[in-house]
Amino acid sequence: MQTESSARKLDGKATAKAIHQEVAKGCAELQENHGVRPGLTVVLVGEDPASQIYVRNKEKSATEVGMKSEALRLPADTSEAEILDTVRRLNDDPSVHGILVQLPLPEGVDSQKVIETIAPEKDVDGFHPYNTGRLLTGLPGLVSCTPFGIIELLKRYEVPMSGKHAVVIGRSNIVGKPLAVLLLRENCTVTICHSRTQDLPGIASSADILLAAIGRPAMITREYIKPGAVVVDVGIHRVEDEATCRELFGDNERRLRAVQKRGATLVGDVHPQHMLERASAYTPVPGGVGPLTIALLLQNTLQAARESVGAAS
Ligand code: GUN
Numbered sequence: 001m002q003t004e005s006s007a008r009k010l011d012g013k014a015t016a017k018a019i020h021q022e023v024a025k026g027c028a029e030l031q032e033n034h035g036v037r038p039g040l041t042v043v044l045v046g047e048d049p050a051s052q053i054y055v056r057n058k059e060k061s062a063t064e065v066g067m068k069s070e071a072l073r074l075p076a077d078t079s080e081a082e083i084l085d086t087v088r089r090l091n092d093d094p095s096v097h098g099i100l101v102q103l104p105l106p107e108g109v110d111s112q113k114v115i116e117t118i119a120p121e122k123d124v125d126g127f128h129p130y131n132t133g134r135l136l137t138g139l140p141g142l143v144s145c146t147p148f149g150i151i152e153l154l155k156r157y158e159v160p161m162s163g164k165h166a167v168v169i170g171r172s173n174i175v176g177k178p179l180a181v182l183l184l185r186e187n188c189t190v191t192i193c194h195s196r197t198q199d200l201p202g203i204a205s206s207a208d209i210l211l212a213a214i215g216r217p218a219m220i221t222r223e224y225i226k227p228g229a230v231v232v233d234v235g236i237h238r239v240e241d242e243a244t245c246r247e248l249f250g251d252n253e254r255r256l257r258a259v260q261k262r263g264a265t266l267v268g269d270v271h272p273q274h275m276l277e278r279a280s281a282y283t284p285v286p287g288g289v290g291p292l293t294i295a296l297l298l299q300n301t302l303q304a305a306r307e308s309v310g311a312a313s
Helices: 012-034 049-064 080-091 111-117 129-137 145-156 176-185 200-204 242-249 253-262 272-278 290-308
Strands: 039-045 068-074 098-101 165-169 189-193 209-212 230-233 237-239 265-267
Touching: 012 049, 012 145, 012 290, 039 049, 039 080, 039 290, 049 068, 049 290, 068 080, 080 098, 080 111, 098 290, 129 176, 145 176, 145 230, 145 290, 165 176, 165 200, 176 189, 176 209, 189 200, 230 272, 237 242, 242 253, 242 265, 242 272, 253 265
Parallel strands: 039 068, 039 098, 165 189, 165 209, 209 230
Antiparallel strands: 237 265
């Protein structure tokens, strides 16, 4: 059976589209008023298939909103010193306002050292300790795109946050930690859970807003979800066999066809049917958190370009 649900869909795809349009307008204005075209350079080292797709999408989206968009593709055996030199060259290039080094980097390269070499004012990923420190302190700066996108989505759908209990499952530097800080900034009461947390279902099911960023397919089942909770699913995983597809999506024909014809459908960290059964509002996978990451990357790049000419909004 497919679950009937009255839960409200928080449409990340539509929200991302709106943000793309706002950024395109902002780029045109910056060009007109200051003669500056925002520039984003993405650095990809090696041939990781998922990273190649992400980088292509970032490059294409930046072009579509009117940015100068460039992807530097370096061979997998590029040395750490060469990567650092590339980053330093981009730091010195005034036509580049945003630098993103796609992670993961090949083994043997110190990612943290690479991140810390990016000029903080061009760190559109918001990973540099200067920016993470400013975030923690409540100062303006560049904020990590996925968590920033989630907060933007919740705000645009007017999900009440002040005073609510937000439970973040996952403590990565990219998502969990900055997301917790941003929720705190919205006056949520925040709990961060992780793989060593005792009684995870007990804590998760006390959340008014449950945010899952654990990287395990459909792990969050109904006992983790309070009836009426707002559920944000950051995970994205391939489901390649029909039996698992049926277990997760019931008789959903579209999902089954995707597995049969395209070899896979996508699922998040939250069990999709259980989520629909319990949540009052939720982000779908795909079309929820995913599209927002690139949208906020573009917004960060526009912000960096504005600040470079003293035109920050
Ligand atoms: N790899 C997976 N997600 C990200 C991201 O948001 N930024 C970068 N630089 N690499 C990633």
